[in-house]
Amino acid sequence: MKPGYMADIGLEIHAELQTQSKMFCACPVVDLTQAPPNTAVCPVCAGLPGALPVINRRAIDYALRVALALECTILETSLFARKNYFYPDLPKGYQISQYEHPLAQNGKLPVRTDEGWLDIRIRRVHLEEDTAKLSHMQADASDSHSLVDLNRAGIPLLEIVSEPDMHTIEQVRAYTRAQRTLLQYLGVNSGDLEKGVIRFEANVSVRPFGSKKLGTRVEIKNLNSFRTMTDAIAFELERQTSELDQGRSITQATLGWDEVNQVTVAQRNKEEAHDYRYFPEPDLPPLTITQTQISAALADLPERPDRRFRRYVSDFGLGAYQADLLTGDKTIADFFEATLSSMPQPDPTLVANWILGDLFALMNASSQRINDIRLSPRALASLINLLQKDRINNATAKSVLSKSFTSGDDPLKIIQDNSLEQVSDQKALTEIIKNLLSAHPQEVKAYRNGKTQLRQWFFGQVMQQTSSQANPAVIQELLDKHL
Numbered sequence: 001m002k003p004g005y006m007a008d009i010g011l012e013i014h015a016e017l018q019t020q021s022k023m024f025c026a027c028p029v030v031d032l033t034q035a036p037p038n039t040a041v042c043p044v045c046a047g048l049p050g051a052l053p054v055i056n057r058r059a060i061d062y063a064l065r066v067a068l069a070l071e072c073t074i075l076e077t078s079l080f081a082r083k084n085y086f087y088p089d090l091p092k093g094y095q096i097s098q099y100e101h102p103l104a105q106n107g108k109l110p111v112r113t114d115e116g117w118l119d120i121r122i123r124r125v126h127l128e129e130d131t132a133k134l135s136h137m138q139a140d141a142s143d144s145h146s147l148v149d150l151n152r153a154g155i156p157l158l159e160i161v162s163e164p165d166m167h168t169i170e171q172v173r174a175y176t177r178a179q180r181t182l183l184q185y186l187g188v189n190s191g192d193l194e195k196g197v198i199r200f201e202a203n204v205s206v207r208p209f210g211s212k213k214l215g216t217r218v219e220i221k222n223l224n225s226f227r228t229m230t231d232a233i234a235f236e237l238e239r240q241t242s243e244l245d246q247g248r249s250i251t252q253a254t255l256g257w258d259e260v261n262q263v264t265v266a267q268r269n270k271e272e273a274h275d276y277r278y279f280p281e282p283d284l285p286p287l288t289i290t291q292t293q294i295s296a297a298l299a300d301l302p303e304r305p306d307r308r309f310r311r312y313v314s315d316f317g318l319g320a321y322q323a324d325l326l327t328g329d330k331t332i333a334d335f336f337e338a339t340l341s342s343m344p345q346p347d348p349t350l351v352a353n354w355i356l357g358d359l360f361a362l363m364n365a366s367s368q369r370i371n372d373i374r375l376s377p378r379a380l381a382s383l384i385n386l387l388q389k390d391r392i393n394n395a396t397a398k399s400v401l402s403k404s405f406t407s408g409d410d411p412l413k414i415i416q417d418n419s420l421e422q423v424s425d426q427k428a429l430t431e432i433i434k435n436l437l438s439a440h441p442q443e444v445k446a447y448r449n450g451k452t453q454l455r456q457w458f459f460g461q462v463m464q465q466t467s468s469q470a471n472p473a474v475i476q477e478l479l480d481k482h483l
């Protein structure tokens with residue numbers, strides 16, 4: 001981006017709501033990467049004439065949850081409307097969407113960036129239905145065709161529209177990650193971008209520094225990963241600032257991202273039709289949200305990830321890095337807190353180190369998520385507690401964790417069955433050390449003459465003779481005494 005300019009970026013996030021059934025029919029919401037195409041379809045979502053939509057109550061609950069978590073004002077009455085356009089992914093010839101009267105508006109999400117916390121204002125949150133999925137097959141120039149999968153048609157889709165409050169790519173990245181984490185926390189979306197369950201549209205403009213007036217924006221559609229989104233925005237910032245630098249102006253446009261050539265391109269399809277002829281959907285009643293529904297949803301909201309992050313830093317004394325890794329995934333944070341609450345002497349830093357270190361390594365090696373593992377928070381708590389009480393040493397704790405992780409056995413039982421308790425017994429260790437020293441008079445002499453590296457060797461010998469179960473502090477103390 002050329003110097004002397006600033007960027008304004010507003011994002012539209014489209015998130016599928018992973019309800020059991022679709023927005024307006026009883027078809028199941030399936031994993032599009034797994035289900036055979038066109039197997040979750042009925043007359044309603046296939047757009048057959050005369051089929052009638054029915055609002056999915058759970059989709060409303062999910063949408064309400066998100067809107068409230070984003071601190072939005074909920075409109076008492078919102079309206080579904082028909083957005084008319086022709087496209088092969090739209091069997092009805094119109095998409096049911098909320099337009100003039102969305103479900104919710106005027107919210108905000110605090111986002112942590114390198115420069116500190118930044119509030120991104122939310123303009124509106126509304127519900128619509130997803131379109132079918134098109135796959136463009138381009139075997140060769142003479143045979144190019146597209147395939148339609150109606151499994152996606154009618155999946156509830158939540159659109160979250162921000163104000164143009166982001167000014168750098170880093171802020172865009174932080175905001176979209178925060179939204180994704182929030183949707184996962186709320187249990188409404190898996191966050192699996194590679195499955196297409198969250199998609200972005202970016203609105204990008206630039207203006208000379210100091211100018212109060214926003215520049216002319218372009219809208220980039222169909223951005224399906226963090227990577228394509230940030231690449232496309234970076235490209236636009238570069239292009240727009242060079243245009244302005246050369247005295248030209250920006251034309252408002254709808255663009256797509258050409259992945260192969262890494263450039264934005266004008267779209268020549270439906271997105272150019274500005275007149276969608278919106279009108280209220282005659283087959284659906286207005287949607288009313290009662291105060292009771294709002295209170296129930298509010299009472300049910302989990303702690304928001306950003307608040308949890310701040311609490312981990314302020315109450316648990318964790319660093320930002322650890323707090324971020326733990327709170328970035330609700331299931332990890334829940335596991336962490338469940339472990340702490342099973343401990344007689346909760347030590348957040350120690351538990352964080354064990355989870356982010358050894359436990360994550362075991363999970364990675366076995367490709368398991370924390371909810372799938374056999375080790376319970378209680379078992380981890382018990383293991384760390386034995387370590388805190390010096391009943392086992394660090395090396396033993398590591399190997400017991402790995403055993404318990406695989407077998408699901410209780411750490412204490414593993415320790416007792418295998419006699420792994422730490423040897424801190426002064427008498428026994430003194431005996432071992434005395435024998436060791438008298439068996440190696442040469443080394444003792446060398447050590448006393450200044451070859452201090454030998455101390456580590458003596459230490460290793462004691463560990464070996466105790467199958468690594470000796471208390472390291474006690475060995476050091478006894479070595480001090482007898483060497």
Ligand code: ADP
Pocket residue numbers: 008009010011012123161162163164165203204205214215216217219
């Ligand atoms: P539309 O429905 O035509 O896409 P909206 O008014 O809903 O228009 O705005 C869509 C998005 O564009 C919002 O995220 C908003 O923040 C963003 N936006 C509006 N004006 C600008 C601008 N000048 N620069 C960058 N983003 C903008």
Ligand code: MG
Pocket residue numbers: 012201219
């Ligand atoms: Mg738009």
Ligand code: ZN
Pocket residue numbers: 022025026027040041042043044045046154
């Ligand atoms: Zn259906």
